[in-house]
Amino acid sequence: MRPFTFQRIQSLDQASARKANDGHQCIAGGTNLLDLMKKNITVPEVLLDITKALPDQIETTAKGIRIGAMVRNSAAANHDLIRSKFPLVSKALLAGASPQIRNMASIGGNLLQRTRCPYFYDTTLPCNKRNPGTGCGAIDGENRMSAIVGYSTECVAVHPSDLCIALAALDANVIIRTTDKKETIIPFKDFHRLPGETPEQDNNLPVSGIITAVDIPSNQFFKNAAYVKLRDRESYAFALISVAAALELNGNKIVQARLASGGVAHKPWRWYEAEAFLKGKNATLETFQKAAAIVVKETKPLSNNAFKVPMLKGAVEVALQNCLNA
Amino acid sequence: MEKQTISRRFFLFTSSMAASLAFIPAGVKAFYNNVKRAIVRSKEKETVSIIVNKQKHTLSVDSRTTLLDLLREELHLTGSKKGCDHGQCGACTVHIDGQRALSCLSLAVMMEGHEITTIEGLAQDGKLHPMQQAFLECDGFQCGYCTPGQIMSAVACVNEGRTGSVAEIKEFMSGNLCRCGAYNGIVESIQKVAAR
Incomplete structure (x- = not known):
């Protein structure tokens, strides 16, 4: 690890002012950042400890719920209100990492964690995300874990978070503090980016931006929500495919549906076409199978990850069925 | 045929170098560590007060030190193990304020005021947990x-x-x-x- 200067930050204003400087990096839970620093992938000159500056409460608001950026993942997953009214969030959180890491990792940091693409993690290999202009090693290389939708010729990495899949499905908002404005709100679907020509940018967080909270609007999905995660081992591994599904039902009729996936793209991926198809239909296995077929129609696998397509199809069907038995 | 010879000058030079190497003190590692400590600039060192197994310690550490390295190298509590050092194996698990956490992914300087329990702190009054x-x-x-x-x-x-x-x-x-x-x-x- 390269030497750095450590600073304890006391307020959000101080945090955003200092973060805007070159070489300044914020740390909260640190479970991803410290790993990246040990591998010299992230090399901050100044490390800003913002754990004391960030909100760490979960509170109800007029429109829903606000989760402070410093709330630890385990605290959010086990919170009564989240378990009862936003169970998809709790399920996704508990599907990620290990109990130790969930006790450490912050909600804000979860949104900012970086891809686990092996080319990004190995500094001897080319990677446009880590070192722009060096090329993408994965696109014609070891791309078993890589994207099957939304990728570019520059980058085929996938977003690693489970929480973010649930937040994307529930149309959450990211609350950000910058130096010039008091509060900026970015809808979740616009927060993370597709790789395009600039895969080094994971998201649209402004240079001085500090994530202070995540807002989730109230919804009727809490009765019928499910998270399915498929991976190389049963627990404590990143997703090959994950599906967050939520249904709002009136009797057997689907009033509205949400479908999002992890392990498929550079950002949490919403399946809008399948959601539109599900709306107004009866909640039957046949409907779910048709929705899953619509989902996989969008995919374009790489040389070594065509296996993900049938896996995704099955996961969508199972997730939608699990919604009925949630 | 060319004759291979060692010149007097070469012989004296190499033998004196070898002799001087032999005089480097045995504690090379200690010497190296002292030099390393002197080289780390003061602004990259931090003072941290932490409570480990109910005992308070105030230490000046390199800001890069993980909690695991502080426990093992500074406090000589070698029960917590360094397996992968990347948060993948759990061998370094300790309790921070009563919650299990990975000491290899925690910076020591961020543990200011926190209470750490290690495996050494589990047994009470000589009786195993x-x-x-x-x-x-x-x-x-x-x-x-x-x-x-x-x-x-x-x-x-x-x-x-x-x-x-x-x-x-x-x-x-x-x-x-x-x-x-x-x-x-x-x-x-x-x-x-x-x-x-």
């Missing part, structure tokens, strides 16, 4: 390297009430790997303590 006793009785280990982390995690697993079934125990112990494969004994140990 029930989980330590259960690991002995149920063969919860073979080589023992992952065991301190397993036990710290197991204690937390019971405290968190995640012992409802074998499947639940396995899920909530998935952050601790055991290459000997003593998992059945570990699950049994946890069930034993949870049943008390």
